[in-house]
């Protein structure tokens with residue numbers, strides 16, 4: 001790579017990137033939510049939900065965790081509560097990642113049962129949409145992670161979701177996650193479902209130390225006992241646990257804009273713990289978390305990392321090559337991503 005040239009948006013957009021930490025419902029653009037809202041309103045003028053473009057005005061990214069979680073129940077889940085709109089939103093999210101130069105995507109979602117929709121139907125709709133997308137778009141590989149909502153789910157529900165993940169491995173489910181409001185729930189109840197997931201070859205990723213409330217020594221050691229392959233966020237981590245993460249060389253999903261805008265860290269971009277972890281040996285994937293809220297696509301996360309931490313084109317390329325080690329799909333896909341990065345490295349400068 002020609003490091004005399006700056007890292008700019010053209011570079012980070014063209015860079016073949018992977019996205020490993022993106023929540024489906026949080027990744028839906030405001031425009032897409034607005035379109036769904038408009039159709040619902042036309043079908044039923046009494047539809048009692050405010051226009052997403054009013055509730056989430058363009059440019060607004062300063063969601064605290066509280067306003068963030070309540071927006072899903074107040075807005076997103078009122079709009080994507082039928083299979084047609086779930087499919088519409090999923091397609092829109094896949095197109096957005098593709099358009100940003102993502103070549104490998106593991107989207108995650110909590111399979112929600114809602115009136116008239118079972119968890120199975122929810123998962124089937126998302127997987128069918130992914131399959132059709134794969135058939136028409138060869139450039140971006142897409143997989144699914146099923147997430148467990150720590151704020152609301154019992155161990156039995158987690159077990160149900162793990163069973164669904166196992167049943168759907170052949171259709172592209174590659175892992176399981178624990179997400180949801182980090183100030184709620186007791187993660188230790190998920191021990192057995194996660195042992196089952198591991199025994200059945202699913203990848204394990206966990207939201208880890210997102211807030212001080214979810215960063216007690218006992219919670220973090222419980223989560224590490226689930227033998228995760230990857231950790232998301234890793235914000236409020238005590239030194240001893242940082243050492244253990246580094247010792248295990250766990251892969252990290254870091255969400256810079258989300259953490260800064262939602263004030264999950266103190267200070268701004270320069271204070272982000274990417275600055276710490278980039279000197280360790282853990283593979284790092286920069287991720288968006290919820291691009292529908294924080295409006296920073298993956299290409300912009302790489303641009304921010306370069307701008308605030310002084311990274312060159314070669315640094316970003318090396319990070320991306322290493323991040324491929326973190327994916328849950330087979331070795332074939334690792335090779336595919338790394339191959340695309342090699343081609344990019346030889347061709348971008350001369351393009």
Ligand SMILES: CNc1ncnc2c1ncn2[C@@H]1O[C@H](COP(=O)(O)O)[C@@H](O)[C@H]1O
Pocket residue numbers: 023024025026072108109110111147149179180181182207210258262289290
């Ligand atoms: C700050 N980051 C985060 N921390 C924890 N959980 C999060 C999250 N961002 C999203 N979710 C979880 O994902 C759901 C939306 O996508 P799905 O309906 O599953 O597709 C949210 O309701 C929340 O439970």
